[in-house]
Amino acid sequence: MAEDHLIEHRVQREALLCGHFLHVLRDTVQLPNQNLATREFVVHPGAVMVIPMLDTPEGLRLVMERQFRYPVGQVMTEFPAGKLDPGEDPWRCAQRELLEETGYKARMWARAGVLHPVIAYSTEVIEIWFAKDLIGGERQLDADEFLDVFTATPTELMAACQQGQLTDAKTLTGLLWLQNVQSGLWPLRWQVAF
Template structure:
């Protein structure tokens, strides 16, 4: 539970909203995702069905170069049938800590290693139908190495000023939610560093 007094009070009152599971069945078990269908009892005692995706979670990295540019990747996302500009990210393997995932994915996707890591926040990007969480990291002190892509992975790596990325977000040209949130977090962090409040 949060230490914030206002959130503590909200958490206590949220118990009245709880939906109690009464049954659960698998719908689909895939390589990455599992889908389940649960029967639940709603707060007023009525019944409902909930279908949702189970996901192992992921880490995302904002790789920041000393000159203020960020390292980005462009890759094709099949569900949307087009290429997207994103920060590097990847699935957390079983038993793996999010920071270990971030280190691995940064190297695999971009070829970079980082000296300094800052955990920014954790987001839940699809709470209406999935349990996925994404842990966001800032990576600094970058050293370029060799990309180590998986056999079925195809992506382009490029750098851009953070200001350009913020403009692309504002125009809707960059719409990946984890990338948008990561960019805003880092923009705020860098502004706080300039004023000495970080």
């Protein structure tokens, strides 16, 4: 499908902020009708999200986190996730984040896909990983990292979504993936971690 009639071309770039983690840019772009416009956006290093599946005698439970998110000023329920370090392989990042934040290692991993959580103003891309055959251990939180880990059933999480208690975009996308994986519509290719 031809898309040339939709493409904007950068004419000029201005760095508004070069932070430790994020950068903010303002580009002047030429629109398809030749007019000029500005686009302000955040450059993000990329991240991973893990959907940890814990088999229990009662059935499937998912390992979740609750942590305070300063920009929205509230404690949020989320799947474990974290940003990529420079040059870091996303699968290694997923393994690292799962262990650091929850204490779990997983024997089996499957890459599901990617999501772009805020396409209007950020370059952020999050890789979605599933993890199963979990082995519990000690968390390795950073000194200034505070979060609670808990488990929930898919039904409990879907109810929290429906009631507006779970609103994190990446976690909502993860639950969509989980529904389709469980139904057999979106098969995964599992690989052994160790």
